[in-house]
Amino acid sequence: MDIFGIPIQALLGQLMLGIVNGSFYAVLSLGLAIIFGVLKIVNFAHGAFFMLGAFTAFLLAQYMGANYWVTLAVAPLAVALFGMAFEFLFLRRLYGLDPIYGLLLTFSLVLVLEGGFRIAFGSSGQPFATPDLLRGTLNLGFMVLPLYRGFVIVSALLLCLATWFIIERTSLGASLRAATERAELTQAFGINVPRLITLTYGVGVGLAAFAGVLAAPIFHVNPSMGSSLVIIIFAVVVIGGLGSIMGAIVTGLGLGVVEGFTRVFYSEFSSTIVFLVMVLVLLLRPAGLFGREEG
Amino acid sequence: MRPLPSTLIALGLLALLAVPFFPQLIYSVFVMETLCFVLFACAFNLLLGHTGTLSFGHAAFFGTGAYATGLLVKTYGVPTELGILIGGLGAAVLGAIVGALAIRRSGIYLAMITLALSQLVYFFFLQAPFTGAEDGLQRIPRGTFLGIVDLRSNTALYYVVLGIVGAGLWLVWRTVNSPFGHVLRAIREHEPRAISLGYPVARYKILVFALSAGLSGIAGSLKAIVFQLAALNDVHWHTSGDVILMTLLGGMGTVFGPAVGAALVSTLNHYLDPFGAWVTVITGLIFMACVLTFRQGVVGQLSQALRTRRSSTHAARSSHVTTSINKD
Numbered sequence: 001m002d003i004f005g006i007p008i009q010a011l012l013g014q015l016m017l018g019i020v021n022g023s024f025y026a027v028l029s030l031g032l033a034i035i036f037g038v039l040k041i042v043n044f045a046h047g048a049f050f051m052l053g054a055f056t057a058f059l060l061a062q063y064m065g066a067n068y069w070v071t072l073a074v075a076p077l078a079v080a081l082f083g084m085a086f087e088f089l090f091l092r093r094l095y096g097l098d099p100i101y102g103l104l105l106t107f108s109l110v111l112v113l114e115g116g117f118r119i120a121f122g123s124s125g126q127p128f129a130t131p132d133l134l135r136g137t138l139n140l141g142f143m144v145l146p147l148y149r150g151f152v153i154v155s156a157l158l159l160c161l162a163t164w165f166i167i168e169r170t171s172l173g174a175s176l177r178a179a180t181e182r183a184e185l186t187q188a189f190g191i192n193v194p195r196l197i198t199l200t201y202g203v204g205v206g207l208a209a210f211a212g213v214l215a216a217p218i219f220h221v222n223p224s225m226g227s228s229l230v231i232i233i234f235a236v237v238v239i240g241g242l243g244s245i246m247g248a249i250v251t252g253l254g255l256g257v258v259e260g261f262t263r264v265f266y267s268e269f270s271s272t273i274v275f276l277v278m279v280l281v282l283l284l285r286p287a288g289l290f291g292r293e294e295g
Numbered sequence: 296m297r298p299l300p301s302t303l304i305a306l307g308l309l310a311l312l313a314v315p316f317f318p319q320l321i322y323s324v325f326v327m328e329t330l331c332f333v334l335f336a337c338a339f340n341l342l343l344g345h346t347g348t349l350s351f352g353h354a355a356f357f358g359t360g361a362y363a364t365g366l367l368v369k370t371y372g373v374p375t376e377l378g379i380l381i382g383g384l385g386a387a388v389l390g391a392i393v394g395a396l397a398i399r400r401s402g403i404y405l406a407m408i409t410l411a412l413s414q415l416v417y418f419f420f421l422q423a424p425f426t427g428a429e430d431g432l433q434r435i436p437r438g439t440f441l442g443i444v445d446l447r448s449n450t451a452l453y454y455v456v457l458g459i460v461g462a463g464l465w466l467v468w469r470t471v472n473s474p475f476g477h478v479l480r481a482i483r484e485h486e487p488r489a490i491s492l493g494y495p496v497a498r499y500k501i502l503v504f505a506l507s508a509g510l511s512g513i514a515g516s517l518k519a520i521v522f523q524l525a526a527l528n529d530v531h532w533h534t535s536g537d538v539i540l541m542t543l544l545g546g547m548g549t550v551f552g553p554a555v556g557a558a559l560v561s562t563l564n565h566y567l568d569p570f571g572a573w574v575t576v577i578t579g580l581i582f583m584a585c586v587l588t589f590r591q592g593v594v595g596q597l598s599q600a601l602r603t604r605r606s607s608t609h610a611a612r613s614s615h616v617t618t619s620i621n622k623d
Contacts, residue, residue: 042403093587099403100349104543105586107536111579118572231414231532234407238400268422275415279396282408286399 006264012143014264015257020149020218022256023156026249027211028229029236030160031204033248034167036237037180038200041091041102045109046233047226049205052079053212054221055117058126068131076209083205084198091201092194110227117223125220152214159210160249163203167245176200235278240290247290311457315450323453324521329561330460331518336541336553337467338510343539344547345471346503347483351406352393352413353511353538356386358530360512362420365432365525370425375438375446375520379459382516383509389416390508394501401486410532417530431526435519446520456517463510464554470506471550479503511538533575537564540578543585546592555594 028046035043056078057071066074086109094101134148167173178186179193187193212226219225240251255274263270281289315323335357342348364382367373373381397408420426427433437446446452470476481489482496490496519525528534537560545556560578567574585592591599 042407090583090587100406101586101590103349103351103403103406104539105583107539108579108582108586111536111575111582113579115572115575115579119576227532228414231410235411235414238404238407238411272415272418275411275418278408278411279415282396282399 009143011264014260016143016145016149016260018257018260018263019253020152020256021259022253023153024211024215024229024252025233025236025256026160026252027156027207028233029240029248029252030163030245031207032233032237033242033245034163034207035201035204036242038176038197039087039091039095039102040099041094041106042099042234043201043204044103044106044230045086045113046106046204046208047228047230048110048113049079049083049208049226050212050215050229051117051221051223051226052082052113053209054128054216054219054225055121055212055223056209057213057216058128058221061128068129072210072213075213076206079209079212080202080206084202087198087201092197110230114223114227121223123223125222125225128216128221130217148217152218156211156214159207163207164245164249232274235274239274239278239281239288241288243288244290247288251289315453323449325565327449327453327456327521328518328565329558330456331514331521332538332541332557332561333554334460334463334517335511335514336538336545336557337464337551338507338514339538340542340547340550340553341467341470341479341503341507341510343542344549344553345476345483346479346500348398348500348503349406349539350393350397350409350504350507350535351532351539352409352411352416352535353508354530354532354534355393355409355413355416356390356508356511357515357518357534357538358420358525358527359389359416360386360515361519361525361529362426362432363512364516365435365519366425368438368520369432369435374442376440378438379513379516379520382519383513386512386515387505387509390511391501391505393508394504397504398497398500410535413530413532413535417527417532420530421527426525429527431524431528432519433524435523435525437520437523452521456521459513459517463513464551467510468550475499475502536582537578540582540585542592543590544581544592546595546598548591549594549598552592552594556592559593 028050032043032046035041035046053075056075057068060066060071060074061068091102091105094105130148134151136147138145138147138150167176175186175191176196178189179191179196183193215225236252236255237248239255240247242248255277258277259270259273262273269276311326314321314326335353339350339353342350360382363385364378367381368375368378393409393412396412397405400408421428437452439445440451440455444451444455446455471479478489478494478499481492481494482499486496515525515529518529538557541556541560542553543556544559545554546552563577563581564574567577589596
């Protein structure tokens with residue numbers, strides 16, 4: 001069976017790859033949106049933390065023989081702790097200044113981390129084994145799904161939904177949203193806002209690292225795996241607007257799918273389609289699909 | 296904003312003119328590279344320092360200039376000076392387009408949009424059939440300047456580069472000190488007020504984008520002629536980051552601070568080149584220090600120190616006057 005002259009197997013395969021990429025976009029832009037909401041800083045280092053997650057998992061597996069499930073739990077935590085230390089020691093000094101300085105500071109962290117890992121491990125990728133449990137494939141009748149990819153999609157979506165639930169439906173989330181709207185007033189109600197900010201940065205960074213561990217078996221683990229991704233994430237965020245959590249998730253997934261289809265029909269544009277969509281959105285709806293006009 | 300003491304400028308100019316006569320002391324190709332980055336950083340600062348707009352994609356303009364000039368001179372045999380001019384114009388047109396798109400949002404979003412658009416330009420130069428992909432455009436002939444001066448000689452090329460960069464810097468200085476420059480500063484300080492005063496702010500922003508991009512493009516064109524190479528490096532976001540660092544390090548509140556920053560960063564890149572990725576790490580650390588503690592930059596800090604000293608001596612003198620008045 002063909003659709004527009006393309007075998008349906010190939011089409012579904014690319015679509016699935018698109019959803020996998022889209023899940024990464026969703027998790028990363030979600031973290032970026034949470035951090036921006038509370039810190040008012042665009043975390044350029046988001047891709048670097050993604051890379052750090054993958055590398056931490058790689059190192060844990062390589063030198064401590066940790067199995068995949070342990071690395072999936074430990075690596076994001078370790079990276080989150082590192083991120084919180086960075087926020088506590090450095091990023092904190094820039095609050096109240098032009099948000100551009102926050103962008104530049106996190107950019108400088110990208111240079112240090114990427115350069116550091118390139119010195120230690122070289123530019124080429126390190127292979128990372130898929131866990132035994134998820135090696136096989138699943139025959140869905142209409143297509144064959146590699147188990148690991150299915151696992152990535154499901155766990156990324158669950159993570160997004162859990163984050164959405166915590167922010168929108170729990171008391172911790174309520175104080176977080178309060179701090180987003182009126183930090184000083186929230187402080188006056190006895191909520192420790194500086195600690196909340198550090199925690200938020202930790203969660204956002206942890207999400208990025210988690211995505212990094214998920215990505216490790218699919219892409220090779222290499223120092224620059226995050227930086228090209230973070231630029232795409234910026235475009236996603238410009239398209240979706242940083243204002244809404246659901247917006248970030250939906251836009252991320254949607255653009256992954258669009259990218260997958262582009263790879264089938266017009267592969268030359270597959271690496272640029274997200275940027276082209278961004279141009280289109282800027283022309284038609286400058287505030288972004290889910291965005292409010294920024295003041 | 297005070298101009299640097301004129302003796303210092305005269306001395307610097309004299310030193311620059313003398314460079315080709317002391318090849319054992321300093322390598323003129325290195326100075327030419329630095330001059331290209333000086334122009335690039337000062338042009339970039341028209342946006343960051345003088346309009347308060349952070350473009351995170353200026354490598355796109357630098358690289359477009361380099362590729363356009365390289366292509367014209369190498370493939371179509373266009374005379375070098377015309378190639379450089381068209382390279383600058385091409386970058387200016389791209390700057391106007393990028394500017395028109397980017398100013399639909401402001402602040403931090405604008406930075407992200409310019410970065411994304413420059414990545415689009417990067418992929419264009421990676422995939423286009425005429426740019427040599429990973430290899431870039433190599434062996435671009437230097438040609439002659441105005442059909443008279445043979446640019447294969449480093450000394451001749453050096454003076455041509457010095458002249459063009461000087462003219463570019465003069466244009467930046469004129470722009471900043473023109474009525475147009477004042478409007479830009481008004482936009483930086485308080486955009487809504489500038490709008491309410493009736494200035495077509497969007498048009499000003501697009502214009503300054505085009506001007507800044509055009510001069511950045513000329514800087515890129517010159518670099519392509521000097522090294523006879525236009526490569527993906529020139530359009531990479533690393534280069535966009537470098538030019539921000541140069542500006543920040545030199546002092547974005549000043550006209551020629553970025554020139555000092557460019558000289559420092561390009562010296563660093565030059566001497567640390569053999570150490571590979573260490574350059575990136577050290578650049579990152581300097582960047583971090585700049586953002587955290589040194590936001591006025593070298594020139595900004597110096598001129599502030601000068602100003603405080605002058606005003607304190609002034610204050611001492613006036614207090615002396617007051618005491619003498621009191622005595623009377």
